[in-house]
Amino acid sequence: MSKQMSHLDNIPSTPGKFKMDKSPYIHNRLRWHSSLAKLTFWSFMFLGLILIFFFRSPSSNPLPQDPSRRSLRTYNWGGPAWEKRVRSSARIRSRNGISVLVTGAAGFVGTHVSAALKRRGDGVLGLDNFNDYYDPSLKRARQALLERSGVFIVEGDINDSALLRKLFEVVAFTHVMHLAAQAGVRYAMENPGSYVHSNIAGFVNLLEVCKSANPQPAIVWASSSSVYGLNTKVPFSERDRTDQPASLYAATKKAGEEIAHTYNHIYGLSLTGLRFFTVYGPWGRPDMAYFFFTRDILKGKSISIFEAANHGTVARDFTYIDDIVKGCLAALDTAEKSTGSGGKKKGPAQLRVFNLGNTSPVPVSDLVSILERLLKVNAKRNIMKLPRNGDVQFTHANISLAQRELGYKPSTDLQTGLKKFVRWYLSYYSGGKKAAG
Numbered sequence: 413m414s415k416q417m418s419h420l421d422n423i424p425s426t427p428g429k430f431k432m433d434k435s436p437y438i439h440n441r442l443r444w445h446s447s448l449a450k451l452t453f454w455s456f457m458f459l460g461l462i463l464i465f466f467f468r469s470p471s472s473n474p475l476p477q478d479p480s481r482r483s484l485r486t487y488n489w490g491g492p493a494w495e496k497r498v499r500s501s502a503r504i505r506s507r508n509g510i511s512v513l514v515t516g517a518a519g520f521v522g523t524h525v526s527a528a529l530k531r532r533g534d535g536v537l538g539l540d541n542f543n544d545y546y547d548p549s550l551k552r553a554r555q556a557l558l559e560r561s562g563v564f565i566v567e568g569d570i571n572d573s574a575l576l577r578k579l580f581e582v583v584a585f586t587h588v589m590h591l592a593a594q595a596g597v598r599y600a601m602e603n604p605g606s607y608v609h610s611n612i613a614g615f616v617n618l619l620e621v622c623k624s625a626n627p628q629p630a631i632v633w634a635s636s637s638s639v640y641g642l643n644t645k646v647p648f649s650e651r652d653r654t655d656q657p658a659s660l661y662a663a664t665k666k667a668g669e670e671i672a673h674t675y676n677h678i679y680g681l682s683l684t685g686l687r688f689f690t691v692y693g694p695w696g697r698p699d700m701a702y703f704f705f706t707r708d709i710l711k712g713k714s715i716s717i718f719e720a721a722n723h724g725t726v727a728r729d730f731t732y733i734d735d736i737v738k739g740c741l742a743a744l745d746t747a748e749k750s751t752g753s754g755g756k757k758k759g760p761a762q763l764r765v766f767n768l769g770n771t772s773p774v775p776v777s778d779l780v781s782i783l784e785r786l787l788k789v790n791a792k793r794n795i796m797k798l799p800r801n802g803d804v805q806f807t808h809a810n811i812s813l814a815q816r817e818l819g820y821k822p823s824t825d826l827q828t829g830l831k832k833f834v835r836w837y838l839s840y841y842s843g844g845k846k847a848a849g
């Protein structure tokens with residue numbers, strides 16, 4: 413140790429200083445003492461700064477950005493008043509109604525599905541962790557909307573088994589509409605952990621609780637068109653290969669489909685996966701292109717429009733939210749009962765996967781032209797090569813299976829759907845937040 417110190421000490425800060433040394437031992441001791449004092453001083457300063465930062469940060473940033481930390485947030489649940497709200501929200505109010513636990517109820521699709529179920533007299537209880545992947549105030553506004561129609565959203569995470577078990581103790585849900593997920597294709601490169609946390613760990617946790625529930629519910633859940641990945645055979649059919657995901661997001665959704673197979677096989681859970689194709693509409697997700705294009709066009713900011721190699725068109729089978737809601741309700745209504753009880757399978761159970769698309773792909777540049785007409789503003793277009801971050805060049809759903817089994821028949825074209833979206837957007841963001849909410 414001392415050897416090392418003298419070695420460090422003997423390195424001159426300037427060559428001149430080194431020459432002036434008459435008694436290296438005394439001089440070194442003096443320098444050692446002053447270095448020690450400096451070191452102590454700066455250590456205290458550093459410690460002080462850390463403490464200041466530590467104590468200030470929770471108030472300045474109440475919702476941490478890191479989703480694994482987000483999940484450590486504690487939620488308040490339980491108690492007689494809370495149970496009463498849960499029961500009342502989940503109470504069936506129509507003949508032949510069902511009682512549904514909707515996860516991700518403050519999300520885009522979750523809000524619309526919850527409202528539609530409630531309208532027809534089904535019992536609906538929402539669950540959402542209100543994370544800050546995108547503006548939580550939009551989620552709160554959706555929550556307020558549902559609250560007015562009698563849907564209570566429990567605040568909590570699908571990874572919280574105690575909470576899930578409690579919910580099944582209070583209500584014998586006949587169905588689970590599982591829409592809680594980490595969405596977004598490109599964000600997976602920034603925050604891979606959040607996809608594993610919600611789409612894999614959270615899904616498994618939910619299935620664990622469902623398999624042990626008595627009676628077991630039937631489960632309908634959101635898969636994604638992205639599972640088709642690099643598949644080039646169009647339109648995409650449920651029989652096509654899904655073993656070439658282009659993003660971690662897609663890989664977690666594909667994993668979900670395999671996990672669903674396992675729980676169906678071992679425990680007799682009735683499971684239906686819905687492969688949604690780029691869902692858009694009022695109350696949509698601000699991280700999606702049609703949404704932030706609208707915002708940026710209105711602000712006069714330039715937007716990046718992706719194109720494939722050799723000026724190849726990038727296109728999506730954009731699907732309007734009301735069509736998706738009809739597909740979700742039809743999937744719930746045709747879901748057979750799970751066959752297990754007490755965690756044991758009694759017989760084979762239903763296992764299904766459906767495409768829910770519009771079956772009419774539109775180039776992204778056309779989407780922008782429609783928005784320009786509706787907003788009456790010209791977009792500042794910045795044509796860019798499709799980045800290699802998970803995006804695929806096109807999607808196109810074959811919906812004949814959903815048509816046959818669910819009576820699914822999308823009826824809203826992009827022009828009509830975007831018109832409704834723009835009307836909502838303008839009213840929501842032009843100070844009419846309250847009116848729209």
Ligand SMILES: O=C(O)[C@H]1O[C@H](OP(=O)(O)OP(=O)(O)OC[C@H]2O[C@@H](n3ccc(=O)[nH]c3=O)[C@H](O)[C@@H]2O)[C@H](O)[C@@H](O)[C@@H]1O
Nearest residue numbers: 595596597636637638688689690700701716717718776803
């Ligand atoms: O269909 C699906 O399964 C997926 O649909 C969307 O994913 P995506 O189709 O990529 O939707 P957007 O992110 O809104 O992108 C739409 C189109 O705009 C393009 N785009 C996106 C962003 C951008 O800056 N510029 C641009 O041209 C994309 O390449 C894509 O072709 C959702 O974000 C996913 O959560 C969902 O699972």
